[in-house]
Amino acid sequence: MNRRRVLKIAGATVVLAGSALAWRAFDQGVFSAGSGAAYEPWKNWQADESPRPLRPVRAAILAANPHNSQPWRFRVTDNAIDVFADTGRNIGAIDPFLREMTMGIGCALENLLIAAATEGYSAEIRLLPDPGNPAHAAHVLLAPGTRISSPLYDAIPKRHTNRGPYDTGRSVPADLLEGLAALGADLPGTRVIWFNAPEARAKTGELIVAATEAIVADRQQSVDSARWFRASWQQLQTFRDGITLDAQSLPPFVNAAAKMLPPLSQESADHAWLQATRERHVATAAAFGLIVVQDARDNAMRIRGGRLWQRMHLWTTSKGLAVQPLNQMSERADRELQLGIAPRFGTALKELVADAGWQALMPFRIGYPTVEAKPSPRRDFKSVMI
Ligand SMILES: Cc1cc2nc3c(=O)[nH]c(=O)nc-3n(C[C@H](O)[C@H](O)[C@H](O)COP(=O)(O)O)c2cc1C
Structure with missing residues (x-):
């Protein structure tokens, strides 16, 4: 094989390998962090869904929760939201008594209540309203109230669990x-x-x-x-x-x-x-x-x-x-x-x-x-x- 042919084959191999890498990078979302349908709920959480109070639910699903198992379900009527644990979405031997799952439901409820207040609802909360159904975590009765805006509401789409290194030169006052x-x-x-x-x-x-x-x-x-x-x-x-x-x-x-x-x-x-x-x-x-x-x-x-x-x-x-x-x-x-x-x-x-x-x-x-x-x-x- 002459030198020119070797170089040609080598060049083609590099191009092919590059394309394969680029394809793998594309396929694995290397440059797409935070995009695609799976991240849409962070962007459209304030979309209008009247007449029912759905925006508090859109806020609730952005809450922290164990292993991102999202172990929740919601029932919405014109004046109430019921929150349920979806116990099938448990994390097994990591959480054998559903301690974390139940906390995750609490996290969702908190976002829901903050959003409801900002939407102008006053909320009356009953925790575990059905003794016959422990998965029924909360009944939230909504009525027209005063709009209460808060920095906590603004933080809902910005809050993310941070697993990176923290600044070792700065203590928290x-x-x-x-x-x-x-x-x-x-x-x-x-x-x-x-x-x-x-x-x-x-x-x-x-x-x-x-x-x-x-x-x-x-x-x-x-x-x-x-x-x-x-x-x-x-x-x-x-x-x-x-x-x-x-x-x-x-x-x-x-x-x-x-x-x-x-x-x-x-x-x-x-x-x-x-x-x-x-x-x-x-x-x-x-x-x-x-x-x-x-x-x-x-x-x-x-x-x-x-x-x-x-x-x-x-x-x-x-x-x-x-x-x-x-x-x-x-x-x-x-x-x-x-x-x-x-x-x-x-x-x-x-x-x-x-x-x-x-x-x-x-x-x-x-x-x-x-x-x-x-x-x-x-x-x-x-x-x-x-
Ligand atoms: C009850 C509970 C337990 C959690 N335990 C851990 C943990 O041990 N380690 C960890 O890195 N994150 C933990 N998380 C954070 C979740 O993994 C995180 O909320 C979830 O993946 C969703 O991500 P986000 O908070 O950034 O929206 C926990 C969250 C909750 C509510």
């Missing part, structure tokens, strides 16, 4: 932490505990990493968690739920490479999560917090705890702060109870709370972001209506 904890004053039986002194922060961080190790070592928890990971762009656009690569706030090059390469094995994915927890989530937290309630098995308190989380998340968004739930300790404590094994993390949580009158509901971290968090997919509100 004590008055901001106090302001955050005070947001739950009207939610009886809920409270926030802060771990921001160096020693308390180090101890909490170590426990979170240890609990992550325990989840990774528990085959069932690992599998049930992975079930909600959406590795391909097509999967993400089809199911419009679950945890995505874009929601990890990885450096752009790493994110693009992760999208282009074949999905990681379960073992490698677990390892990557453990590493991110240790080196990013825990290592860069300015402080840890813990939402506590008087009875963590009581669904009304879980719903109120969820409302508090959503409110805190909207408030932090409006102040330029970042937050991320880090539920590993609670997930292990529930799993210990389910399996009847020694309560290692159950005891650790009790020690962190250090008050027999209160029980741990959800640990989280807070700090100033170094990268902007991206939105997660959402199912259309019509698909969650009864």
Whole structure:
């Protein structure tokens, strides 16, 4: 073969490989983060759907929720909205007693109520109105009222869980932490505990990493968690739920490479999560917090705890702060109870709370972001209506 022919073949190979890469990049949505049908609900959440009060539901589905399982359903009439848990969308051994699912319903309810107030409705809320149906989380009776606009409403489409590194050179001022904890004053039986002194922060961080190790070592928890990971762009656009690569706030090059390469094995994915927890989530937290309630098995308190989380998340968004739930300790404590094994993390949580009158509901971290968090997919509100 002469030299010119070799060069021609080499050139064609490079072009083909380039095209294949470009196609893979396109197919995997490398340059499309936040676009497509799966992200439309973030953009059209204020669309008019009169005469029924549908906009509060459009706001509700943008709420935080465990593993982005979106475990909710809504029934809307002219003057009421009923909120139901969609228990089939549970996250298995990660949440065996539906603690997180019920909190997620509380998060949705909070967005719904903030949007209803901004729409000019006064709302009367009955939690768990049907003793025969524990999935019936709330009945919200609406009547014409005064429009109440708030920065929390404006933050609804901007709020995203931030899993990126936080600014290690910036602590969160004590008055901001106090302001955050005070947001739950009207939610009886809920409270926030802060771990921001160096020693308390180090101890909490170590426990979170240890609990992550325990989840990774528990085959069932690992599998049930992975079930909600959406590795391909097509999967993400089809199911419009679950945890995505874009929601990890990885450096752009790493994110693009992760999208282009074949999905990681379960073992490698677990390892990557453990590493991110240790080196990013825990290592860069300015402080840890813990939402506590008087009875963590009581669904009304879980719903109120969820409302508090959503409110805190909207408030932090409006102040330029970042937050991320880090539920590993609670997930292990529930799993210990389910399996009847020694309560290692159950005891650790009790020690962190250090008050027999209160029980741990959800640990989280807070700090100033170094990268902007991206939105997660959402199912259309019509698909969650009864
Ligand atoms: C009850 C509850 C538990 C959660 N636990 C975790 C967690 O342990 N780790 C994490 O990174 N995110 C956690 N999240 C955040 C969700 O994964 C996130 O809300 C969901 O993927 C939707 O994304 P968004 O909040 O950006 O809209 C939790 C959220 C809720 C409401």
